[in-house]
Amino acid sequence: MMYVLRQGQIVGPSSTRVADVLVRDGRISDVAERISAPAGALEIDAEDCWVGPGLVDLHTHLREPGREAAETIESGARAGAIGGYCALVAMPNTEPALDNVALVSYVLDKGARTPLDIAVAGAITQGREGRHLAPLAEMAALGVRLFTDDGIGVQDPSLMRRALDYARPLGVRLAQHCEDESLAAGGSMNEGVVSSRLGLVGRPALAEELMVLRDIELVRLTRGAVHFLHLSTARSIQMVVAARLEGLDVTCEVAPHHFTLDERACAGFDAQFKVHPPLRTATDVAALREALRAGLVDAVATDHAPHSPELKDRAFDEAPAGVLGLEHAAALTYEALGATKSNPVRFFEVLSRGPARVARLRAADHHPRHSAHGGDLVKGEVANVTIFDPRIAWTASRDELHSRARNTPYDGRDLTGRVTTTIAKGRLVVHEGKLV
Amino acid sequence: MINSIRGRNLLTLNELSDTAILEVLDTAELFVEVNQRTIKKVPALKGRVVASLFFEESTRTRLSFETAAKRLSADVLSLAVASSSVKKGESLRDTIATIDALGIDAVVMRHQSSGAAHQVGGYVPHVRVINAGDGLHQHPTQGLLDVFTVRQVLAERAHAKGSETGKELFTGLRVLIVGDIRHSRVARSDIAAYTALGAEVRVAAPGTLLPASLEEWSVRVVDDFDEALEWADVVGVLRLQRERGTGSFVPSLAEFTETFGLTSERARRLRPHSIIMHPGPMNRGVEIDSAVADSPAAVIERQVSNGVPIRMAALYLTVTGTPEEKTS
Numbered sequence: 026m027m028y029v030l031r032q033g034q035i036v037g038p039s040s041t042r043v044a045d046v047l048v049r050d051g052r053i054s055d056v057a058e059r060i061s062a063p064a065g066a067l068e069i070d071a072e073d074c075w076v077g078p079g080l081v082d083l084h085t086h087l088r089e090p091g092r093e094a095a096e097t098i099e100s101g102a103r104a105g106a107i108g109g110y111c112a113l114v115a116m117p118n119t120e121p122a123l124d125n126v127a128l129v130s131y132v133l134d135k136g137a138r139t140p141l142d143i144a145v146a147g148a149i150t151q152g153r154e155g156r157h158l159a160p161l162a163e164m165a166a167l168g169v170r171l172f173t174d175d176g177i178g179v180q181d182p183s184l185m186r187r188a189l190d191y192a193r194p195l196g197v198r199l200a201q202h203c204e205d206e207s208l209a210a211g212g213s214m215n216e217g218v219v220s221s222r223l224g225l226v227g228r229p230a231l232a233e234e235l236m237v238l239r240d241i242e243l244v245r246l247t248r249g250a251v252h253f254l255h256l257s258t259a260r261s262i263q264m265v266v267a268a269r270l271e272g273l274d275v276t277c278e279v280a281p282h283h284f285t286l287d288e289r290a291c292a293g294f295d296a297q298f299k300v301h302p303p304l305r306t307a308t309d310v311a312a313l314r315e316a317l318r319a320g321l322v323d324a325v326a327t328d329h330a331p332h333s334p335e336l337k338d339r340a341f342d343e344a345p346a347g348v349l350g351l352e353h354a355a356a357l358t359y360e361a362l363g364a365t366k367s368n369p370v371r372f373f374e375v376l377s378r379g380p381a382r383v384a385r386l387r388a389a390d391h392h393p394r395h396s397a398h399g400g401d402l403v404k405g406e407v408a409n410v411t412i413f414d415p416r417i418a419w420t421a422s423r424d425e426l427h428s429r430a431r432n433t434p435y436d437g438r439d440l441t442g443r444v445t446t447t448i449a450k451g452r453l454v455v456h457e458g459k460l461v
Numbered sequence: 462m463i464n465s466i467r468g469r470n471l472l473t474l475n476e477l478s479d480t481a482i483l484e485v486l487d488t489a490e491l492f493v494e495v496n497q498r499t500i501k502k503v504p505a506l507k508g509r510v511v512a513s514l515f516f517e518e519s520t521r522t523r524l525s526f527e528t529a530a531k532r533l534s535a536d537v538l539s540l541a542v543a544s545s546s547v548k549k550g551e552s553l554r555d556t557i558a559t560i561d562a563l564g565i566d567a568v569v570m571r572h573q574s575s576g577a578a579h580q581v582g583g584y585v586p587h588v589r590v591i592n593a594g595d596g597l598h599q600h601p602t603q604g605l606l607d608v609f610t611v612r613q614v615l616a617e618r619a620h621a622k623g624s625e626t627g628k629e630l631f632t633g634l635r636v637l638i639v640g641d642i643r644h645s646r647v648a649r650s651d652i653a654a655y656t657a658l659g660a661e662v663r664v665a666a667p668g669t670l671l672p673a674s675l676e677e678w679s680v681r682v683v684d685d686f687d688e689a690l691e692w693a694d695v696v697g698v699l700r701l702q703r704e705r706g707t708g709s710f711v712p713s714l715a716e717f718t719e720t721f722g723l724t725s726e727r728a729r730r731l732r733p734h735s736i737i738m739h740p741g742p743m744n745r746g747v748e749i750d751s752a753v754a755d756s757p758a759a760v761i762e763r764q765v766s767n768g769v770p771i772r773m774a775a776l777y778l779t780v781t782g783t784p785e786e787k788t789s
Contacts, residue, residue: 221672222475224575224597224646229673294576338554340574342596 027054028453029062030446033071033412036369037401038378046076048408051451056402067453069446071412077373079111079409079449081380081398082351083200083278084175084254084326087113087143090131091120095430096331098132101351102139104329104428106454108351109376109444111409112142112398114384117153118176124148124159129167133394140454142395142409144384146171149188149199155180158188165195168394170385173200175254176301178236180206185240189249198276198383200252201240203261204302208232213342215288215303223292225341228303230258237261241268244275252383253277255328257302259312266321276383278326281357282348282434284313290434296337296344297434300328303346314361317375318368324380327354331430349433353421355413356440364441365415372413396450412446417458419443427460467782470582470590471775473599474653479628482657485774486609487624492770492777495532505777506535512560513539514570515593516577521741521765522593522603526569529772535780538565553577557584567780569593575646589779597644603740604650606771608658610764611695614736631658637689638680639665639721640699640748643672643710647740648699652680665689667721669710686721690730698723698739698749714747721748728753736760 030046035056045060046053062068082105088096096104098115105113115132117123123132129145136143147164151157153174161172172192178201179185185199192199209232214220216227233256240251241264256262256277265277282300287307290298298304316322330347337344358376359367381387381399388397388406396407421435447455454461462478463469466485474482495503511530515523523539530537540560551559553572560568567589570578575596582590594600608631609623615630616623636655642648642664655662656679664671665686675682683689690696701717711717718724723737728750731737737749737759745751754761 216673218674218676221674222649222677224595224599224649226597227673294579335552338552340553340572340577340580340596342574 026453027063027066028448029060029066029068030071030076030410030412031068033074033076034369035402036075036077036373039370041369046402046410048410048448048451051407053402053404053406053408055404069412069456073416074445075369075372075413075415077369077411078377078381078399078402079411079447080109080355080376081112081384081386082110082327082329083114083324083380083384084280084328085113085115085351086118086330086347087115088331089119089135090128095333096428098135098143099139100427100429101329102136102141102143103460104351104426105141106447106449106460107427107444108353109355109411109413109447110141110351111411111447111449112144112381112384112386112395114144114146114171116175117146117148117173122148122153124151124153126160126163126167129164129169133167140452141449142386142398144386144395145169146173146175146200148172149174149179150184153177155184158191161192161197162195165197168392170197171200171252171383172197173202173254175200175202177206178202178204182239182243186243186247189243189247189251193247193249198250198252200254201236202254203233203236203240204228205232205235208235213299214291215305217288217306219288219291223294225291228301230260230305233258233302234260234264237264241265241273241275244268244273250274255280255283255302255326257283257305258309262312262316262321276323278324278380279313279317279322280326280328281350281354284310284317284361285357286310286434291341294341296339296341297348297432299341299344299346300348301346317361318363318371320371320374322375323383325354325358325375326380327351331428332432334431337432347432349426349428349430352426352428353433353435353440355444356442359415359442360440377411408448408451410446410448411444413442414445415442417441417443465782465785466775467778468784469779471601471779472578472582472590472592474601474604474650474657475599477653477657479657479659482605482608482654483628485605485771485778486612488774488778489609489767489770490622490624492773496769501532502534503532504534506530506533506780509535509566509780510564511535511537511567511569511776512565513537514542514560514568516542516570516572517594519571519594522571525765525768526593526772529769529776532769533773533776535776538563553580554584557581561585561588567591567776572596591775591779594646596646598646598649600646600650602768602772602775603647604654605775606764606767607651607697607738608654609771610738610760610767611736613763613767614760628658631655631660634660634695635693636660636662636695636697637665637683637693638662638697638699639686639723641670641701642666642699643670644702645699651697652678663689665721667711667717687727687730690727691732693731693735695736695738696723696731698737700740700742701744701748718747723749723753725750725752728756731758738764741765
């Protein structure tokens with residue numbers, strides 16, 4: 026199949042230009058001002074739209090194996106495609122956890138049968154129990170480039186140090202969910218004014234910041250590499266930015282819910298707003314947006330966390346934490362970057378180039394299993410392309426999701442900008458906003 | 462702010478105006494008289510069905526609510542949670558749907574989770590929900606009966622009827638609440654009620670038993686509990702909730718008693734007119750000394766008695782009324 030993407034704004038690493046793109050046999054065949062469509066090519070109108078490298082999500086909970094009622098690799102991939110994603114990094118907190126070669130292979134093989142590239146983040150410790158290292162080298166040999174116990178951080182500093190020492194020569198990065206459980210345990214929302222009024226036990230910002238601080242110091246000690254997952258406070262971002270300036274190998278992501286919603290959303294006791302780390306203060310939300318615009322974060326990552334309705338229906342303190350993210354992340358990022366004032370270069374930087382760099386999925390990374398992501402649209406590469414139309418106004422609805430789960434905190438929220446086209450692994454997956 | 466609970470759910474006192482609170486107090490005053498009759502019953506809720514759902518153990522509040530409902534001639538459906546399908550894993554939504562299917566007008570519910578009554582309000586919008594205590598959040602009828610009791614005592618001293626005094630007796634009234642503020646839904650409701658009526662509220666507690674943030678609360682933390690006792694017109698002693706693990710927030714119960722217990726020695730600092738309150742059940746010898754609890758200054762039994770007319774008023778107003786518009 027051939028596709029001609031007509032007159033879109035091609036978003037490069039530092040500027041945009043209007044051009045046509047020809048995709049032939051799954052690869053970028055030409056990028057030029059005007060391309061005459063070969064016979065049989067499907068012409069896709071991209072005028073006034075942003076055409077860039079396919080989006081990459083560093084943080085997706087696909088729930089398979091173990092909790093297929095909430096999501097499967099296949100349904101998660103569909104939701105991802107609708108959101109403009111061409112590659113997802115599957116988190117290892119499945120049941121059982123992805124802590125060995127057999128389980129990682131299972132997810133990679135199932136992922137290969139979806140329209141997207143499904144990369145895997147392996148567990149740092151066996152069973153994510155925080156006691157013994159998982160076989161990182163064996164999993165790295167399969168192409169695993171990120172390791173995390175996400176859902177919980179590695180609590181024991183000596184174990185984290187050992188993991189960093191072990192991971193360094195393997196050339197892989199540890200991704201940390203930063204929350205000190207001794208400070209956060211039992212809490213279900215941000216500790217502060219609102220939690221005090223609602224009588225909900227809080228998870229203090231300090232629980233996150235203390236672990237960010239600790240891991241920065243462990244990186245300094247070990248010269249290892251850490252990726253900070255879903256940073257939610259102004260102070261966390263400041264510390265990571267300072268560490269990066271010192272030359273430490275630290276990267277970070279922010280999640281859409283943390284830069285669009287604050288703790289006041291919990292006031293109605295609706296567990297759709299329960300997430301770990303929790304929604305923070307309005308000041309933190311503003312700081313995260315500012316950091317995004319200033320280019321201080323490497324990636325926007327969804328922390329897409331599907332849960333069955335009966336679990337999210339529980340009382341706030343008893344419900345599981347997590348919200349859906351894949352299908353609304355692009356529009357929410359556009360909003361946070363300043364809507365009509367947002368910079369398309371920055372948009373693709375945080376949604377594609379940055380995360381591909383962290384996940385080691387770029388062309389230069391020569392990933393053994395996945396096609397190249399997060400680069401320029403150059404001739405010969407496998408086509409991973411997303412078209413975003415910043416003019417479309419729409420309303421998020423829990424009834425129009427492609428995920429198996431329905432736990433979006435954005436039901437009824439007005440959004441601007443929508444992915445109209447996703448070409449992943451060379452195939453047209455989403456056309457005119459719908460799955461092909 | 463809400464200016465009347467007529468036709469509305471009673472979930473929290475935080476959003477009630479002084480007008481709304483006074484309406485409940487004045488209505489309760491009428492029901493006090495009913496409770497003094499030989500035949501303690503009025504037909505106000507005849508034919509109405511009140512479901513009493515206590516997901517958390519409670520004897521006094523449950524008895525008080527069920528007595529109130531019966532004195533209004535309502536039929537009471539009482540769910541014994543320990544023997545119900547909740548123990549078999551049934552969700553709150555399904556439990557409520559099942560009870561609702563039997564045909565009910567109101568639900569009185571207590572739950573161990575903050576916000577559970579709010580959730581139920583969303584599930585059955587046609588049924589009035591009265592929060593009888595949710596987690597650490599609110600216990601509205603306790604807050605109402607506490608201000609009712611204070612007004613009753615002060616009005617008697619002034620040889621007036623409570624309803625004639627409105628909120629006048631609360632102006633500048635000095636209220637000291639002591640103990641486990643952090644884990645107390647009673648404290649949250651009490652503070653809302655007292656401050657709405659114009660009282661000045663101060664709190665005394667070990668640092669670990671204060672909420673994480675008092676920024677939104679119109680209260681002051683006292684530096685010296687003993688001095689504050691000399692300041693107070695009303696002392697509200699809270700229960701130390703050992704069942705919520707409060708024990709680990711203080712080094713020992715003995716030290717808590719030593720520093721924040723209302724001991725006999727400390728009670729001597731109180732001024733002669735001061736009122737001592739406790740929501741019960743008491744840990745005698747921990748937060749309050751037995752002799753203090755039984756002293757004339759203590760109105761603890763009166764609080765219990767007033768629970769019935771306050772809950773009659775709450776049921777009557779929420780079930781039979783039509784909601785008014787909110788004001789900001």
